[in-house]
Amino acid sequence: MIKAGVVGWPIEQSKSPIIHNYWLDKYNINGSYKKISLSPENFKLGIKRLINDGYAGLNITVPHKEMALEISSNSTERAKKIGAANTLIFNKGKIYADNTDGIGFLNNLTQLAPDWKADLGPAVVLGAGGASRSIVYSLLNEGAPKVILTNRTYERAKKLANIFGEKVLVINWENINKHISGINTLVNTTTLGMVGSSNLEIDLSTLSSNTLVTDIVYNPLKTPLLEDANRIGCKTVDGLGMLLHQAVPGFKGWFGVEPKVDSALRDRVLLEL
Numbered sequence: 001m002i003k004a005g006v007v008g009w010p011i012e013q014s015k016s017p018i019i020h021n022y023w024l025d026k027y028n029i030n031g032s033y034k035k036i037s038l039s040p041e042n043f044k045l046g047i048k049r050l051i052n053d054g055y056a057g058l059n060i061t062v063p064h065k066e067m068a069l070e071i072s073s074n075s076t077e078r079a080k081k082i083g084a085a086n087t088l089i090f091n092k093g094k095i096y097a098d099n100t101d102g103i104g105f106l107n108n109l110t111q112l113a114p115d116w117k118a119d120l121g122p123a124v125v126l127g128a129g130g131a132s133r134s135i136v137y138s139l140l141n142e143g144a145p146k147v148i149l150t151n152r153t154y155e156r157a158k159k160l161a162n163i164f165g166e167k168v169l170v171i172n173w174e175n176i177n178k179h180i181s182g183i184n185t186l187v188n189t190t191t192l193g194m195v196g197s198s199n200l201e202i203d204l205s206t207l208s209s210n211t212l213v214t215d216i217v218y219n220p221l222k223t224p225l226l227e228d229a230n231r232i233g234c235k236t237v238d239g240l241g242m243l244l245h246q247a248v249p250g251f252k253g254w255f256g257v258e259p260k261v262d263s264a265l266r267d268r269v270l271l272e273l
Contacts, residue, residue, distance in 0.1 A: 002031040003054060004254040007046070008061035011035045015269055016059050019247045022268050023259040031255050043067055047088075047095070056254040057089040059247070065099075065130055072097035078141075081163070082133045087250040096253075101131055102138030104246025109214065111245070111261065112237045116212045119143030121184030126150060126176070126200070128157040131216055132189040136160065139185070140167055148179050152190075181206040186229075188215040193223035200225050209233035216242055219273045240266060 006016040012035070020033035036058070038046040043064050050058065060068040065084035069075055072085060075097035079085045085097035109116050123144050125132055128151035136147050147168045151157035154172060161168040171179055180186060186207070192200035194217045202225065207213070213229035218239035226236040244261045252258040 002029070002056050002255055003034075004031065004056050004058060004250070005034040005036045005050075006059040006061060007036045007038050007043075007050075007064060009037060009039050009063060011037045011061070014061060015243065015272060016061075016247060018269050018272055019244060019265065020251055022265055023251055023257075024255070027255075027257050027259065029255050029257065038064070040064070040067070044071055047071060051090050051093060051095075055090060057087070057250060059250055060086050060088060062130070069097050069099075071095060078102060078134075078137060082130075082137055083163070084130055084133065086246070087253070089250070089253040098249060099134055100246045100249045101134035101242070102141075103249060104242040104244070105135050105216070106138050106142065107245035107248075107261075108239075108241030109212070109237055112241060113212055113235050116185070116235070117142075118185065119145065120210075121182065122146040122148060123185035123187060124148045124150070124176070124180055124183050125187045125189060126192075126202075127189035128153070128160045129189060133160060133163070135187055135189060135216075136164055136168060139187075140164060144185070148183070150176055150179075177203045177206075180204070182208070183211055186211060186213045188217065188223070188225055191217065193217050193220075193225050195219050202228075204228050204232055204234070207232060207234055209235075211235075212237065215239050218243060221270070221273070240269065244269065 024031050069085040073094040079099040082099045087098045089096040123139050149157050150171045157170045161170045191197045212235045214237040215223045216239040221238045229236045
């Protein structure tokens with residue numbers, strides 16, 4: 001039996017087992033995928049034990065993504081540039097690291113907004129956490145001429161921008177409304193709008209109907225940001241697909257089958273939200 005799982009601290013909130021076990025059943029694969037709780041101080045030793053126990057690989061979630069890259073034997077260029085890994089593949093004791101968050105982000109947009117192209121204009125990215133790193137990297141890699149980045153803590157946004165160079169412009173959080181006119185893409189990577197959090201206060205009235213608005217929050221599926229964007233005629237994409245699509249490369253690497261993200265999988269995960 002092929003074994004894989006997701007490691008985090010805490011780990012109870014992870015939806016990854018729903019996704020991977022759905023695919024294991026769908027493709028009739030003799031495999032398992034489990035939640036694994038590892039504290040930061042036990043992370044390195046815990047990974048070694050899982051390798052020795054015959055695991056094919058792991059998904060990595062907070063707070064271990066940077067450490068996952070550090071312990072890898074080899075990694076993709078995108079993982080190096082982003083500075084974090086969310087997917088590990090084990091092979092003969094070696095650790096291969098990747099960051100698939102950006103793949104999940106782009107493939108979600110490709111599936112649900114096929115006419116969208118990153119190179120059609122500048123993007124605004126709200127937030128400067130780990131997901132933001134992956135998304136900024138992906139937008140630039142797909143040809144976005146400029147990424148306007150903002151975060152409630154200005155210094156954190158500036159630190160992220162320094163990784164990617166002059167195509168990333170950092171603005172003060174209070175000035176968001178002055179910079180969204182004429183943009184091609186608006187991405188919320190903050191927790192604002194999530195169940196239990198306050199709403200994202202932003203004026204979308206100057207957006208064009210050609211602007212794509214997406215939110216990586218998926219609980220609720222239609223955040224207040226997406227509802228406001230819908231009202232003015234923008235194309236919107238929810239965040240659930242990013243979660244689903246980012247899981248594809250790991251599953252293929254561990255179990256040897258490239259799974260499909262379909263409506264049945266979306267419905268299955270939505271049952272657990």
